[in-house]
Amino acid sequence: MTGAEEHFVSLEGVTKRFDELVVLQGIDLTVDLHQVVCLIGASGSGKSTLLRCVNLLEVVDEGTIVVDGETITNGNVDTNALRRKIGIVFQAFNLFPHMTVMQNITLAPRKTRGLSKAEAKTQARDLLARIGLLEKADEYPDRLSGGQQQRVAIARALAMSPTLMLLDEVTSALDPQLVSEVLNLVRELATTGMTMIIATHEMSFAREVADKVCFLDGGMILEEGPPDQIFSSPAEERTREFLARIIEAGRL
């Protein structure tokens, strides 16, 4: 395969159906190391499904996905090992409610990477300091604000030292005044060179952090390019319509 190794992540002809419904249709996408790729598009266009295919929460029906030189779609890959390298953060935080913040962050490193309790805690404290929540280490998630919970969810993913982060509308469930604290953290991740694929409705944020923006429409990447091009002079009529609707809603 020519060129596949150059890219950190590459999708070729990825198709995903739920029964009769085609949700992803021949997706070609490449992400380079340290690149931030933003997926934009209307609700139901397939952004979440695409992200979920990359860490095998969904099994693709056709096409291949290569991550870090390893083809993950041929059924021979160690799913758990792959997921340890790929962090994913969801819209709904999904923290474990019966565990403290500290326990949420240290669980996976201890159980899957063989870190001792002390090692895992030291690492978790560093992460908590970085997200500004060190003093919340022993709180339970229901005592935190939405923005704080989402930052903990990001820290929990980072504790696995992932080489790729997938963020699925991480600010969509938040009150407007809590959005920026989470976006600041994502921005910082981008600055430190984390490779990321981000599904988002925050267009100004996408424009700012993305190296590449992909517009999804009906399960296809209709248009992709540098953010300035997509947002200022989109080539496709559908992209223009979508952006116009967003501007109307006051989100750009």
Add this chain to the structure above:
Amino acid sequence: MGKFLHAFFSPLGLRRAVPQIWDGFQTNIKLMVVAELLVLIFALLIAIVRGLPGRSTFPLRALAIGYTDFFRGTPLILVAYVWGFGIPALHAGFISNRSLFQYGIISLTLVYTAYVTEVYRAGIESVHPSQRMAARSLGLTYAQTLRHVVLPQAIRRVVPPLLNDFIGLQKDTAIITVIGVTEALAQAGFYSNDFFLYTGYSVAAVFFVILTIPFARFTDRLIKERERRERAQLV
């Protein structure tokens, strides 16, 4: 009225009945403790089996479903008869040579495991799928996810209904009397035969009630606390 009081609560009778019934009641407590421990373990295992994913585990799941359906539908007294009288009559070596106490334990465990399996299962299913997804996406295996994320949440939720089933089990230890285990009810019977008084039954009833009241209060308190917590979360 005087006759009634004399029959059920004669003071002289009480003095003799209490130690005798207590003697039997200790057996009820032993039946209860051993059976409850076994039920807690087996029911959890069967509930886990019932939730296993994949086609290859179907035979196991079918077996677990068959077991719970069968023993939830069979009266305990019938199960006790089969074990207490039927199995020994088979003269099938080890399994036919157990003590009556052990047959009592087996009967209680078989029937109540079926109930408690359903309780655990409801708890496991009440944990939102996104919790499993979050755990799996961190690279935790199916078993690790179950052990650290699903079961702790499930078990916390099922403690009240579980305690309710155990109150049932405590009372049903009296049924084991039918196969000849000398527990409280049996002692009450001996007593009334010896003295032509029913005081033994009153005493046995009081023992059972005393044992279940703290259990019932504890369960009520847990349920109340849970409701308060859930209301607090909604606000």
